[in-house]
Amino acid sequence: xxxxxxYSQRSISSLRARSRINRRQPGESDxxxxxxxxxxxxxxxxxxxxxxxxxxxxAIGPSLTNGTDLGENYFSTKQLTAIGMGIIGFLIAAQIxxxxxxxxxxxxxxxxxxxxxxxxxxxxxxxxAHRWIQVGGFSFQAAxxxxxxxxxxxAQVLTKRRQDGHMSSHSTLQxxxxxxxxxxxxxxxxxxxxxxxxxxxxxxxxxxxxxGLPLKNIMIVGGVVLIAGLIAITSSQYRRERVQTFLxxxxxxxxxxxxxxxxxITVGSGGVIGKGLGRSVQAYGYLPEPANxxxxxxxxxxFGFVGSTIVVGLxxxxxxxxxxxxxxxxxxxxxxxxxxxxxxxxxxxxxxIAAMLGLLPLKGITLPFVxxxxxxxxxxxxxxxxxxxxxxxxxxxxKSGVPQSPRAQASTARLxxxxxxxxxxxxx
Numbered sequence: 001x002x003x004x005x006x007y008s009q010r011s012i013s014s015l016r017a018r019s020r021i022n023r024r025q026p027g028e029s030d031x032x033x034x035x036x037x038x039x040x041x042x043x044x045x046x047x048x049x050x051x052x053x054x055x056x057x058x059a060i061g062p063s064l065t066n067g068t069d070l071g072e073n074y075f076s077t078k079q080l081t082a083i084g085m086g087i088i089g090f091l092i093a094a095q096i097x098x099x100x101x102x103x104x105x106x107x108x109x110x111x112x113x114x115x116x117x118x119x120x121x122x123x124x125x126x127x128x129a130h131r132w133i134q135v136g137g138f139s140f141q142a143a144x145x146x147x148x149x150x151x152x153x154x155a156q157v158l159t160k161r162r163q164d165g166h167m168s169s170h171s172t173l174q175x176x177x178x179x180x181x182x183x184x185x186x187x188x189x190x191x192x193x194x195x196x197x198x199x200x201x202x203x204x205x206x207x208x209x210x211x212g213l214p215l216k217n218i219m220i221v222g223g224v225v226l227i228a229g230l231i232a233i234t235s236s237q238y239r240r241e242r243v244q245t246f247l248x249x250x251x252x253x254x255x256x257x258x259x260x261x262x263x264x265i266t267v268g269s270g271g272v273i274g275k276g277l278g279r280s281v282q283a284y285g286y287l288p289e290p291a292n293x294x295x296x297x298x299x300x301x302x303f304g305f306v307g308s309t310i311v312v313g314l315x316x317x318x319x320x321x322x323x324x325x326x327x328x329x330x331x332x333x334x335x336x337x338x339x340x341x342x343x344x345x346x347x348x349x350x351x352x353i354a355a356m357l358g359l360l361p362l363k364g365i366t367l368p369f370v371x372x373x374x375x376x377x378x379x380x381x382x383x384x385x386x387x388x389x390x391x392x393x394x395x396x397x398x399k400s401g402v403p404q405s406p407r408a409q410a411s412t413a414r415l416x417x418x419x420x421x422x423x424x425x426x427x428x
Contacts, residue, residue: 035392035393039391039394042321042322042384042387042388043090043388045314046369048314049314049368049370050083052299052311052314053367053371054079056291056295056298056299057076058073058076059280060290060291061073063283063285063290064290066284079372082378083377085374085378086381089379090384090388091385092385095389097389098333101152101386102152105153106153108152108153109149112145112149113149113182113186115142115146116143116145116190116191117186119190120191124139130191139374139375141373141375141376143187143196144378144379147200147203147344148383150204151344154208157175158207158208158213158332159333162211162212163332167211168212168214172213173221176208176221177224180224180225184228193364195363195365196365198347198363199365201225202343202347203343203344203347206339207340210335210336241256242361243361245257245361246362249264249358259288262282262287262297263357265282265286266286266297266300266301266356267297267300269301270300270301270304272304273303273306274300274307281301291371291372292366292372292373293364293367295366295370296308296352296367299370312353315345319345322342322387323342324394325387325390326339328395338390341383341384341386344383345368348366348367351363352366
């Protein structure tokens with residue numbers, strides 16, 4: 001545990017140190033980084049997680065359609081369609097220049113806020129939450145677009161604040177505080193999506209910290225959020241009961257604690273090697289949302305401790321690769337985008353899995369890449385596509401500890417370059 005904690009601290013310190021090194025000083029010329037081969041292993045790991053999700057959804061397809069007029073392959077077909085759309089989104093995002101993402105960010109943010117508010121009025125209410133907009137046979141979860149927009153907007157704003165020397169100013173703190181307030185009101189309040197709100201607030205705090213915002217300022221905003229959360233919990237009997245259920249789910253397994261208890265039963269029933277693909281019991285009406293929020297528990301039932309460990313291991317391999325890309329990114333803008341995607345995926349994964357293990361309250365949040373759902377897969381793959389594009393411009397000397405050879409430098413001499421703001425430089 002001590003080694004892990006020390007390693008995490010060094011990793012965060014390394015990202016912040018790279019941010020300080022790449023801060024633009026008055027009179028400093030633009031930094032240039034040549035294009036090179038991207039990190040294809042990023043796509044391999046993401047593809048492995050998508051494949052696991054597709055296999056699990058296919059295996060529990062009959063249980064999901066049991067008692068309905070839908071065919072046994074209905075959910076697996078929709079999942080494969082979502083994966084196909086996600087791959088297309090990845091390919092498109094991987095080819096779009098960072099300059100265009102910077103240019104489009106205001107429009108993406110406006111669209112995200114519009115849909116996030118509109119879902120309250122035109123969206124479908126499910127279990128007291130307004131998260132989905134139904135258009136014919138297509139459903140859209142606005143919170144996923146908000147996450148992507150938030151990453152792009154924060155990367156752009158924080159980069160400019162650093163370059164202008166206003167990172168520690170009161171205006172920056174007020175701006176981030178307004179973003180947190182907007183997340184609380186729109187996502188946590190109007191949509192009742194506390195899980196996505198938690199991910200977004202982690203994005204805001206984590207990206208601001210990496211960009212150089214003093215920790216005391218982040219703690220001020222965090223303290224306000226904590227006080228507001230405590231007031232919201234203590235002022236509502238329903239929320240107090242939810243907290244009590246989380247602390248002792250076994251006390252009410254037939255009502256409020258039903259899903260938490262069933263999730264623990266599902267995870268435990270898998271044993272060491274699992275029951276196998278066709279031997280799931282909990283998916284047949286016992287565990288709520290087996291293909292969405294609870295898919296990790298179903299994965300544990302089918303593949304056991306060994307399979308669950310492999311899934312978690314794949315996530316950590318993916319996070320490690322994104323971290324290296326962020327650490328080696330040549331510009332502040334690129335680094336913050338990669339950091340934002342890393343925070344988005346890692347925090348969401350931790351919340352989902354911890355909820356299935358009884359370590360956190362149930363939040364109704366998907367497991368990235370694995371859970372059933374087209375919106376989540378599409379936007380996560382778009383985010384990975386942007387990081388994949390950034391990996392084309394990483395500083396290889398940071399990873400290897402030695403500069404590129406003259407031959408390697410010569411082979412990329414005619415390829416596009418980027419200045420320190422992450423904008424593609426024009427050729428002479």
